[in-house]
Amino acid sequence: VRLCRTAVDVLAQYGPSTPEVLDTQIDGLGIDASFTNDVEVVNAPFGLYPQPIIHLSSEIQTSVLEWFNFLGKFVAQALVDERLLDLPFALPFVRALTGESLLPDTTTALKHVSAIDPDIGRSLTFLYTHQDDASIDDMGLAFVLIGNADVELKENGADIPVTCANVKEYVTLTLEMLLNTSIAKQVSAFRKGFNTIVPESVLSYFTASEWVDLISDSSTELWPRGAEELKAFMVCDHGYTNESRAIQWLIEILVDFSPEEQRLFVRFVTGSHRLPLGGLSKLDPTLTVVKKLSPDELSNDDDMLPSASTCTNYLKLPDYTSKELMRTKLLYCIHEGQLSFHLS
Known part of the structure; x- marks a missing residue:
């Protein structure tokens, strides 16, 4: 993934003056704090790892190293702000960042x-x-x-x-x-950028696998404790209670979802397909489910689709007449509604 130029310019201009720089200074300028605007997606099924640059011109090398320097700052600031990033680094690259030799034998x-x-x-x-x-x-x-x-x-x-x-x-x-x-310069640039916000010695405090969990959370399930976790950290309001039939069905459906479907659901409701460190218990605002009312007397709940307010982690769920219909409607929304924006 190539981070957008705007993100680099903003962080360079304003700097990490407060631990909340990603929330206040950047969000305040209308820039996505996850820095996912204007990205180029690459296929890296085994994780992100630096490409060789030693054969390129010094000008191009300098430009690439600036990105790695920024990436180090970005990761460090995300750690300070307790944010998870969609940066699936290859484990050997993380090992190199921690100072571990990749060539012991x-x-x-x-x-x-x-x-x-x-x-x-x-x-x-x-x-x-x-x-x-x-x-x-x-x-x-x-x-x-x-x-x-x-x-x-x-x-x-x-x-x-x-x-x-x-x-x-x-x-x-x-x-x-x-x-x-082929990666020595990139690793050095990353560590120098990281060091401007968090002492680079911190990189050696954890194993590479632990860093992967801290940076991007390698867990497969978003609510590993299942229904118990969802009931504990989901607020029901405006027409629903924890005992409502629709809420019981929703919890059963979410537990039954595959890991990929769980991430799509979280993205549909929150705007991010990852939960913060600590999972649902750390989601702020808390995941809230309310009853979606029919717009007029001619409409009924089964005809409507769920909708969400991602700014407040708000799911507006119609009171469907069957669990299977609710599941079908939810699956349709989380797959087809990811890139849409509507007033609801």
Whole structure:
């Protein structure tokens, strides 16, 4: 994901003068505090990991490093404000941010590469474990980075073929490039940005897995305690009580939702598909469900759709005549109503 330029400019201009900078200064200027405006979405199924930039011009490198510096500030400020971010960093990248070496030994390094890109991990593992395989000489490999022929692993690497005699060196240099050389500047820029708001020594206080939970919450269920949690932290008002039939059905439906459907529901009601650290108990304002009334005598509840006020985490739910109809209407709204805005 590429963060929008406006977000960088605002934070650079106003700075983290208060712990609530994301809430007050940026929201006050009408800019989405989650910085998801004007984004380019990339496919990173195994997490976000820096691309090599060492082969690029110094001007481009400087620009990229500015982004990583800002990203460090952004993550640090989110931690201060107890916000969860939609930034699924690859675990090896987080390990590097904490100061952990990704190259303690070849076996561990290969596992890290597999976590970033399983295909590359399998290829390197095969080469490392089959160094005497004569077919290596015929693979047409050269001493350049897999997937990026512009990055040479050694001087004139593009002209040096990989053979059984030098394949071990090839694997070693590839691991060094992927896990150290190609990301060192980005990691340093991130840490420097982080340090402007939170001391970078804090990065070593937690394990990489713990940082992933702190930054983006890797849990699959949004209400792991099920109905008990929903009943405890959901307010029913304006026509509904905790004992209302519609509320009982709603809770059963939400518990039965898949993790992805739960996130879509939360996004429909709150505007964010993640709950704050601490889950429903920390949602502010509290999740509130009220009865949605028919606009006129000719309409009935079964004809209406649920609606939401994301500013107040308010769900307006018609009193449907069946649980299955309620589920159908909710699923329609959370899938089709994510990008719409209406007065209700």
